[in-house]
Amino acid sequence: MAASTMTSSQPLADQGATAPGVVGATALQHARREFAGAPLYADCASQGLLSIAALEAAVVEMEYQTKGEQRHAARAEIFQNVRSLFAQLIGAEADEIAITRNVSEGLNAILHGFPWAQGDNVIVCPGIEHQAALACVLGLRSRGIEIRSAVAADGVRLDFTALELLVDTSTRMIVVSHVSFLPGLCCNLEDLSLRCRERGIFLLVDAAQSAGLLEIDVRKSPVGALCAPSGKGLLGLPGCGFLYCSQQWSERIRPIYISSTGLANQLLHVQTLADGVTFAAGSARFHLGTPNWVSLASLQVALTQLIAVGPRIIEMHVIGLARALSKAFQTLGYSVRAGTPGEARSHIVSLGMRSDIADNQLVDEKLSSLALALKRGGVRFSVRRGMIRFSFHLYNDLSDVQSIMDISSRGITAGK
Ligand SMILES: Cc1ncc(COP(=O)(O)O)c(C=O)c1O
Numbered sequence: 001m002a003a004s005t006m007t008s009s010q011p012l013a014d015q016g017a018t019a020p021g022v023v024g025a026t027a028l029q030h031a032r033r034e035f036a037g038a039p040l041y042a043d044c045a046s047q048g049l050l051s052i053a054a055l056e057a058a059v060v061e062m063e064y065q066t067k068g069e070q071r072h073a074a075r076a077e078i079f080q081n082v083r084s085l086f087a088q089l090i091g092a093e094a095d096e097i098a099i100t101r102n103v104s105e106g107l108n109a110i111l112h113g114f115p116w117a118q119g120d121n122v123i124v125c126p127g128i129e130h131q132a133a134l135a136c137v138l139g140l141r142s143r144g145i146e147i148r149s150a151v152a153a154d155g156v157r158l159d160f161t162a163l164e165l166l167v168d169t170s171t172r173m174i175v176v177s178h179v180s181f182l183p184g185l186c187c188n189l190e191d192l193s194l195r196c197r198e199r200g201i202f203l204l205v206d207a208a209q210s211a212g213l214l215e216i217d218v219r220k221s222p223v224g225a226l227c228a229p230s231g232k233g234l235l236g237l238p239g240c241g242f243l244y245c246s247q248q249w250s251e252r253i254r255p256i257y258i259s260s261t262g263l264a265n266q267l268l269h270v271q272t273l274a275d276g277v278t279f280a281a282g283s284a285r286f287h288l289g290t291p292n293w294v295s296l297a298s299l300q301v302a303l304t305q306l307i308a309v310g311p312r313i314i315e316m317h318v319i320g321l322a323r324a325l326s327k328a329f330q331t332l333g334y335s336v337r338a339g340t341p342g343e344a345r346s347h348i349v350s351l352g353m354r355s356d357i358a359d360n361q362l363v364d365e366k367l368s369s370l371a372l373a374l375k376r377g378g379v380r381f382s383v384r385r386g387m388i389r390f391s392f393h394l395y396n397d398l399s400d401v402q403s404i405m406d407i408s409s410r411g412i413t414a415g416k
Contacts, residue, residue, distance in 0.1 A: 020320075024313035028394055031309050035395040040403055041380045045181065045209055045348055045391035048235040051305060054298040058237055061297035075293055082296050085303035086234075086242045089311060090226070091217040095282035096250065098243040099291055103208050106227030106243030107136040107175075109286045110204050113253040114173065116145055122173040123166050125159075127152030128180040133206045137175050146170075156180065156337060156354060157344065158187045160195070173202040173224075178216070179209035182384045183337035184322075184348025184391065186214060189221040197222050202249065208232060211242070213318055213347045213393065215311040224249050233347075233393065235306065236299035239292040245283045255279065261287040306394075314394050318347035321392040321401055325349045328405045332412065334366075337387065348391045355386040362386060373411020379404055 020028065034051040041049055050058075064071055084094040100106045111122075124137050126149050141147055148166045153159040158176060174196060179186045189205065196203040202224035207216060211226075212233030218226065225245040231238030245253065260266045262285045264278040279285035306314065326336045326349045337350045352367045360383050362368045367388055374381060374388075382389045390404070 020313045020316040024310070024316065027309045027313060028317055028397075031305055031394050032397065034305060038380060040378050040400055042390040042392060042396065042400060042404065043380045043382050044213070044232055044235075044393040045184065045389055046232070046382045047238070048212070048232050048393055049395055050237065050298065051235065051302065053305070054236065054301040057301045058294045058298040061294045075296075078293070078296050078300050079291065082240075082300050082303065085300065085307060086228075086244075088307055089212070089216070089303060090244060091219045092244050093247065093282075095284060096218075096244055096247055098245070098283040098286035099296070100227070100241040100243050100286065100288070101239065101292070102241045103206060103227045103229050104132050104136055105288070106225070106241055106286075107133060107204065107206065108139070109243060109255060109257075110202075110225045110227075110245065110253060111136055111140055111173075111175075112143075112256040114202065115252055115254075116140075116143065116172065118144065119146075119170050120172045121146035121148050121168070121170050122175060123148045123150055123163060123171060124175045125150040125152050125163070127155055128158055128185070129175070129177055130181045130206065130208065132208075133175060133177065156183050157185055158192075160192065164195075167199065167201070171199075171201055173204055175204045175206070177206040177209065178226075179207075179214065179346045179348065181209055182354060182387060182389060183350035184209065184346050184389065185337075185344040186210065186346040187344060189216070189223065193221040193223045196224075209348070210346070212306050212311075213314060215315045218244060218246065222246065230295055230299050230302075234299065235302040235393070237292075237295040239295035240299055243283060243286055245286070247282065250283050250285065251279075251281070253285075255285050257288055259288045261289055309394055317394060318392045318396070319345045321396055321398065322347050322349045322390075324398065325390060325392075325401045325404060328401065329408070332405075332408065334370075347393065348389060350384075350387045350389045352387040357386050359384055362388070370408060370411060373414070374404070374407055377403075377407030377411070379407060 034053055035049050036052055083097045087094045087097050122145055150162045150166055178189055193203050205223045205226040207226050207228045211228035228242045230236035230240035255262055262280055264280050329336050334351045352364055362371055363386055371388055
């Protein structure tokens with residue numbers, strides 16, 4: 001997106017960036033034109049950019065309301081379409097998808113609707129999980145479910161051996177982020193989900209940092225359920241989310257909140273109330289009343305754009321950018337905790353060491369002066385737990401990486 005003035009002696013393409021092929025490059029180029037562009041935006045881990053077409057779809061939806069038009073049939077179609085599009089993105093069936101408000105709603109639906117028995121336990125790795133997921137899991141304690149904490153390797157990496165040591169015959173569930181919010185390491189979902197399936201353990205995945213960015217295929221990675229938000233990698237407005245729950249499980253999970261939109265027969269009357277409720281088939285049982293129509297309208301466009309490029313091409317592209325940036329920062333002497341070749345790769349690059357301080361604060365002097373130079377140079381990134389975090393999407397390209405490195409190099413020279 002940004003104009004490039006490459007100063008590093010080694011071309012970035014040689015520093016580890018992968019190429020998604022000619023067809024992929026054309027699709028990406030086409031998609032990039034859809035973004036008006038915040039220049040040097042490298043922060044989709046906080047919030048993805050909205051494309052011009054997705055913005056227009058949201059505005060159109062709002063305009064209908066200014067005219068008092070109620071579009072029941074059209075909205076119902078958008079709703080089903082969005083379910084189908086997300087299903088397509090992750091290799092699921094549309095009726096395995098519920099539309100939620102956010103990740104927390106999806107996680108809670110599973111955690112509290114799950115058929116727990118006395119003495120059961122759940123395993124989580126607090127070192128890598130976002131506070132949103134941890135809060136949801138902690139809610140189980142009051143229900144008498146034992147919560148077991150796995151230690152993260154080096155404080156940041158999911159360690160299968162540590163997880164396995166905690167598993168026993170009462171372990172019913174493992175909760176894990178596909179990509180950690182910090183430093184952004186990706187766990188091998190295929191391997192983990194197959195191991196869980198072998199042992200009859202339900203794998204609940206927080207895909208807040210991977211959906212729309214990394215390829216997810218629930219046919220190859222048989223997770224129990226997976227949750228994603230609309231406003232990050234899926235490039236929609238915030239206010240919506242998805243809950244995928246596998247066919248094998250959805251009907252064994254009893255929704256905690258009951259809404260007519262989650263029932264088989266939505267036209268309740270006094271007689272049905274006396275008989276009790278019958279939940280809708282599949283994941284539709286988790287639907288909770290009126291959705292956010294504006295967010296759904298923009299999401300329909302955004303998901304169509306992501307599918308047009310293809311998850312594999314997006315994944316190769318963003319991992320290539322992250323790898324190029326991490327290598328370049330390593331050359332400048334920074335400690336890079338994600339994005340480096342050989343590490344569990346994602347679209348995120350994090351600099352520094354994690355410490356549990358408030359968001360948007362840095363204690364390390366070298367990182368603080370780098371952050372200042374980046375801000376002055378117009379780079380958009382985030383600061384989490386004492387680390388600088390960059391995250392890429394399809395609208396970024398190598399010129400963004402080059403510009404970030406130019407600004408960083410100039411900042412270092414000026415600081416000497
Ligand atoms: C890994 C992860 N999970 C969950 C969330 C947020 O969850 P929610 O959509 O419930 O706000 C975030 C937000 O940054 C995240 O990074």
